[in-house]
Amino acid sequence: MSIEIRNITKSFGSFQALKGIDLTIGSGELVALLGPSGCGKTTLLRIIAGLEAADSGQILFHGEDTTHRHVRERRVGFVFQHYALFRHMSVFENVAFGLRVRPRGQRPPEAEIRRRVQELLELVQLDWLADRHPGQLSGGQRQRIALARALAVEPKVLLLDEPFGALDAKVRKDLRRWLRRLHDGLHITSVFVTHDQEEALEVADRVVVLNAGQIEQVGSADEVYDHPATPFVCQFIGDVNLFHGRVHGGRALIGETVIELPDIAESDTEQALFFARPHEIEIGGDGAGIVAVVRDIRRRGNAVRVELERKDGRGAVEAELSREAFGRHAIKHGDEVVIQPSKIRVFQP
Amino acid sequence: MVDPEPARLPRLNGTSTEAIAMSAQPLTFASHIHHVHHAARGEAPWVRWSLIAIALLFLALFLLMPLALVFVQAFAKGWETYVSALADPMALAAIELTLLVTLIAVPLNTVFGVAAAWAIAKFEFPGKNLLTTLIDLPFSVSPVVSGLIYVLLFGMQGWLGPWLHEHDIKLIFAVPGIVLATLFVTVPFVARELIPLMQAQGNDEEEAALVLGASGWQTFRHVTLPNIRWGLLYGVILCNARAMGEFGAVSVVSGHIRGATNTIPLHVEILYNEYNSAAAFAVASLLAMLALVTLALKSVLEWRLARQIDAAKDEE
Numbered sequence: 042m043s044i045e046i047r048n049i050t051k052s053f054g055s056f057q058a059l060k061g062i063d064l065t066i067g068s069g070e071l072v073a074l075l076g077p078s079g080c081g082k083t084t085l086l087r088i089i090a091g092l093e094a095a096d097s098g099q100i101l102f103h104g105e106d107t108t109h110r111h112v113r114e115r116r117v118g119f120v121f122q123h124y125a126l127f128r129h130m131s132v133f134e135n136v137a138f139g140l141r142v143r144p145r146g147q148r149p150p151e152a153e154i155r156r157r158v159q160e161l162l163e164l165v166q167l168d169w170l171a172d173r174h175p176g177q178l179s180g181g182q183r184q185r186i187a188l189a190r191a192l193a194v195e196p197k198v199l200l201l202d203e204p205f206g207a208l209d210a211k212v213r214k215d216l217r218r219w220l221r222r223l224h225d226g227l228h229i230t231s232v233f234v235t236h237d238q239e240e241a242l243e244v245a246d247r248v249v250v251l252n253a254g255q256i257e258q259v260g261s262a263d264e265v266y267d268h269p270a271t272p273f274v275c276q277f278i279g280d281v282n283l284f285h286g287r288v289h290g291g292r293a294l295i296g297e298t299v300i301e302l303p304d305i306a307e308s309d310t311e312q313a314l315f316f317a318r319p320h321e322i323e324i325g326g327d328g329a330g331i332v333a334v335v336r337d338i339r340r341r342g343n344a345v346r347v348e349l350e351r352k353d354g355r356g357a358v359e360a361e362l363s364r365e366a367f368g369r370h371a372i373k374h375g376d377e378v379v380i381q382p383s384k385i386r387v388f389q390p
Numbered sequence: 391m392v393d394p395e396p397a398r399l400p401r402l403n404g405t406s407t408e409a410i411a412m413s414a415q416p417l418t419f420a421s422h423i424h425h426v427h428h429a430a431r432g433e434a435p436w437v438r439w440s441l442i443a444i445a446l447l448f449l450a451l452f453l454l455m456p457l458a459l460v461f462v463q464a465f466a467k468g469w470e471t472y473v474s475a476l477a478d479p480m481a482l483a484a485i486e487l488t489l490l491v492t493l494i495a496v497p498l499n500t501v502f503g504v505a506a507a508w509a510i511a512k513f514e515f516p517g518k519n520l521l522t523t524l525i526d527l528p529f530s531v532s533p534v535v536s537g538l539i540y541v542l543l544f545g546m547q548g549w550l551g552p553w554l555h556e557h558d559i560k561l562i563f564a565v566p567g568i569v570l571a572t573l574f575v576t577v578p579f580v581a582r583e584l585i586p587l588m589q590a591q592g593n594d595e596e597e598a599a600l601v602l603g604a605s606g607w608q609t610f611r612h613v614t615l616p617n618i619r620w621g622l623l624y625g626v627i628l629c630n631a632r633a634m635g636e637f638g639a640v641s642v643v644s645g646h647i648r649g650a651t652n653t654i655p656l657h658v659e660i661l662y663n664e665y666n667s668a669a670a671f672a673v674a675s676l677l678a679m680l681a682l683v684t685l686a687l688k689s690v691l692e693w694r695l696a697r698q699i700d701a702a703k704d705e706e
Contacts (some may be wrong), residue, residue, distance in 0.1 A: 194602055
């Protein structure tokens with residue numbers, strides 16, 4: 042089922058959490074709402090669920106206006122950041138809850154409830170925990186039970202608030218691959234909120250980057266990474282180096298350094314922002330470039346991170362080299378080198 | 391449909407035992423530090439023991455001895471006097487009235503306490519701080535003053551007195567006045583107990599229930615109530631003890647009409663003032679027994695409640 046979000050705004054007192062959000066989520070899509078804390082992503086998710094009311098705007102499920110429909114009747118599955126499992130109920134009763142609270146006429150018979158819960162517990166591979174209480178489970182197990190509970194009511198939309206936020210790194214990695222596969226199996230329209238760009242890029246079909254209550258960019262993982270629409274997206278997604286300068290005659294001028302921009306046809310401008318990712322910084326090019334001093338060298342698996350200080354006193358630059366390239370250049374701490382971005386993104390303020 | 395990953399769980403178990411094995415050495419080191427630290431900080435044994443002795447002596451002198459004396463005095467003239475003091479029609483009327491007042495005041499304040507705690511713990515609204523302060527008011531006002539407020543409001547010389555008289559409604563020096571005064575002094579118990587508990591538990595479980603399709607009542611009945619049941623029972627027991635034992639406020643509004651507006655504490659006072667101390671202590675022993683039962687229930691509930699709050703913190 043598709044979700045259409047039309048011009049949603051929301052304020053808390055004088056703080057404007059959402060400033061006119063428009064977004065369409067296709068049926069069966071897995072979308073990530075990505076942004077720093079306080080950007081409004083959780084508020085947007087809660088408005089979609091009906092846990093929060095928007096000040097203005099509409100939410101449409103499958104073309105049908107649900108703005109004024111009670112959260113009870115929206116048939117969404119919601120997975121809370123801290124799971125919100127019913128602490129006094131067994132795992133089985135937690136998953137069965139959504140079926141048991143149905144009005145008498147719509148409530149499935151007890152045998153059917155047992156069968157459904159069993160099926161869901163098998164789906165999340167925790168059927169052996171049915172009699173335990175939430176307090177006896179690990180974080181990853183609680184998360185999967187919360188998911189099973191949300192799926193029990195056969196929701197048309199699945200919403201997840203920071204689903205991996207409270208887990209340690211290893212479990213988080215496993216669980217997000219598992220969620221991706223689960224989604225591929227169920228094809229239920231899903232939206233999840235995260236502040237972790239790596240998580241968003243790895244799991245989601247499409248990423249919605251939010252900042253200060255507005256959408257900065259919507260696109261696939263590759264699109265937002267390779268073609269960021271705004272300086273914010275560029276800086277938020279992945280590490281990046283920022284240079285100030287100007288554009289003149291198809292060339293970037295950073296201080297006294299001139300860099301050819303073959304594929305950029307920007308009009309000339311007196312002020313421009315240039316972004317280059319650490320792996321797009323080349324060290325030891327011939328002549329033209331920015332002169333910098335090597336301040337720190339750190340090895341990270343197969344890559345080497347080199348931290349440099351610009352000679353013109355305009356800040357630090359981070360470069361990432363492969364082991365081979367690093368070995369070829371024989372860079373040492375304190376060396377004076379010439380750096381040059383091999384690829385650059387230009388934004389005109 | 392989903393790729394099972396059974397291998398992951400045993401591996402996780404493996405790492406955790408490894409972690410425990412690795413921590414074995416630092417653990418002994420830590421306990422060593424703890425030991426040294428304790429010895430350095432600890433007082434000399436005689437200081438510790440004399441402090442404990444002073445505390446126990448104080449308790450024995452001012453709490454246990456009076457409590458024991460109540461029963462000694464009650465049975466001073468034998469079983470028969472004790473039973474006849476309780477079987478006296480005036481005593482029975484006092485017991486009946488006390489039970490009636492308690493049966494009205496405790497359920498009402500339970501409902502109010504749950505509603506107020508729910509509102510304060512789970513919602514933001516203007517005047518929230520004022521409401522919290524108001525709930526505590528009966529604790530900070532002398533019970534005699536609370537009683538006087540009702541006399542000034544509803545008494546013959548009070549603001550509403552003439553109007554009530556015209557309509558033949560009798561509040562002061564009658565049962566309704568006693569109920570009102572008891573209600574007032576026992577307002578805080580349930581709410582005070584529940585507010586911190588509900589705040590610690592937060593709103594998540596209720597929201598989860600709503601999303602899953604539960605109605606407001608189902609949410610309260612199946613999610614909120616089980617989560618607060620020990621705290622609620624604790625508050626109700628304290629509320630009950632106070633409702634039965636309240637003297638000051640009730641004394642002012644009661645008028646001390648024997649067999650009609652006397653509660654147990656008032657009846658004890660009258661008997662005592664008549665130098666009928668055996669009967670006074672006999673009736674007083676009822677209140678003393680109530681205190682003992684309350685104390686016992688209270689310690690059991692405190693233990694359950696501590697576990698419930700810990701569980702709420704674990705969820706965070």
